[in-house]
Amino acid sequence: MPRNQEENERIRNKTKEKIIQTAMELFIRQGYHATSISAVANEAGISKGLLYNYYKGKEELIATMVNMRIQNVAEVIEGARTLKNPDKQLKYIIEHAIHNVYKEPQVFRFYLHLQTQPIEDEVLIKYSQILIEENARQFEIQCQIFEELGVDEPKKRSLYFSSTLQGVMLMISTYPNQFPIEEIKEQVVSEFCDTHLK
Amino acid sequence: MDLHYETRGKGPVIVLLHSGGVDMREWSYLVPLLVKHFKVITFDARGVGNSPSPTTSQVDYVDDLLKLLDYLEEPQVSLVGHSIGGQIATEFALMYPERVENLILIAPSLSGFEYSHEFKKYLDNINQAAPDINKMVDLSLKGSLYKVVMAGEHRDFMVEMHRKYFERVLQWPAFEMIWPAPPANKRLTNLTVKTLLLIGGVDFKDNHRVLNCFDVASDVCNYEIINADHMVTLTHPSELYEQITNFIKE
Incomplete structure (x- = not known):
């Protein structure tokens, strides 16, 4: 052999x-x-x-998972940035973010939970912070997309976008079987992408 | 030299290199026959049997063999290599022909040889099953190259060796296997050592195709052991013994 x-x-x-x-x-x-x-x-x-x-131990397991998560999140934004138009980029982010939660709602919940650990949990708080920092980094890139979109106060708009999307993701992971995903997705897309096409 | 080895008997020296999927115990039936005329050295390859797993980022099986022979102060030996053991023996004979008196290859693998899609698929299925050792062993031994051994009295021994082997493989660290370049299949015209090629008649067809690559070498004999599969070492030790001793005595 x-x-x-x-x-x-x-x-x-x-x-x-x-x-x-x-x-x-x-x-x-x-x-x-x-x-x-x-x-x-x-x-x-x-x-x-x-x-x-x-x-090496349990902590290396969670560290590996957090690294994988960061990579996956980064891949969505990077994938979006390969598209030409900023509105298409936003649509890409919406679709992929929602699809990923829909596919594995329990995984989304797991990382969300990790991000909201009590401050005195000395092991997990490290990874909580890593995730939060990485999200902030992704948010900066997202702000650039809104700038390129040419909206007023792009940072504020980007923040509103994230809040909306995070809310949708939380809803899907909480009510995975009842949430009208497609309809809500359409609303988010038309709110953030379509109106600025004009 | 940290490899596990055993030396038995007196006379001209024969070194046996075991196949992948098993350890040096595959020679358990051949060694008692060979020790009547030869000094027989068996050893476990790095990461297999009782030899330690790789501790460096690179593993060079050819160099391991060189170090073993130097350590045992054997200037010239006959090599008997089975499967990947045959691949190592071939590379060694190409690199240090002065150290090899006879080269005996039993269903050898060969670096640079392009295995069939069917065979790659077979291996891939086994690898995909990791880390489920039961499943890996099961998928592997269902391969047609083990049909004869699995139908016979050595079945349990084969399963046991195979399981041990996969247990070790799962423990291996990441490492690079170093083989001489260019691959051996491009250098067989340079093979000058007297060579005997042995194979079981019902071994996998890729292993038969490998033997054709040796046609370009200068001094090669072929012999097929009918009704044997890849584990001819377990099922047909007397035939192997006869072929090996006749060849060496010639």
Whole structure:
């Protein structure tokens, strides 16, 4: 059986993926602090020793998740910025943000929850702050889009846009089965994109 | 030299290089036959069996073999390499021909050889199952190249070795495998060492195709062990013994 480096990488990545996915499920279900490394290993069907082979401990799991989250959020904005018109860029952000929450409402809730940790939770507050800072960075890029759109007080408009979108996302994650996604999406698009086309 | 090895018997020296998916125990049936005439050295490749996992970012199996032979103060040996062990033995014989008296390859893999889509797909399915070892072992041993061994008395031994192997693979750190360049399939015209190619008749067809690549080498014999699959070492040790000893005595 010939084996090569790519295959080993593949096996490693698959294993890491499985561990993170399992840890995320447990964190969502029972919370970060109530979840032990043994429980993650057990649920992932691997030994604790093997898990430690890939991650130093529980905190590295949450750190990895936060990094992945930051990447995913950044990808949406970067994807939007590849489009030519600012209104198209906003539409892209709306569609992708809403789609991502709709696809995995529990994941959105998980990160939202992480962002609102009590200040004295010394472990999680670090990651809470990382997420908040990253959101602020994305917000700056979003403000540029509004500037390019040529609206009055672009920063204020951008803030209103974020507030609206965050509200919609919170509603979807809270009422995933009842929220009229398409209708609301259309409203948001027409409010922020269409009116300024003229 | 941190690899796990064993030396048995007296006489001309033979070094056995095991296949992927198993460890040096695959030689358990061949070694007792060979020790009648030879000094036999078996070892576990880095990261397999009782040898340590890689601790550096690069692994060079050819250099590992060189270090083993230097450590054991063996200036010239016969190499018997199975599968990836055959790939390592081939590279070694190309790089240090003066250190190799006979090269015996059992269903060798070969760097630079383009494996079929079917075979890649088979491997990919196994890798996709990680880290579920049961599933990986199961998918792997369902491969046609293990059909004979899995139907016979060595089935449990094979499963056990395979499981151990995957347990080790999952523990490996990220590392780069270093192979000489250009790939061996482009350099086989330079292979001057006396070579014997052995293969099980019902081994995977890619492994048969690999053997054709050796046609360009100057001194090559072929022998097919009918009704054997990739694990000919477990199922047909006497035939292997006979072929190897005849070839070396020639």
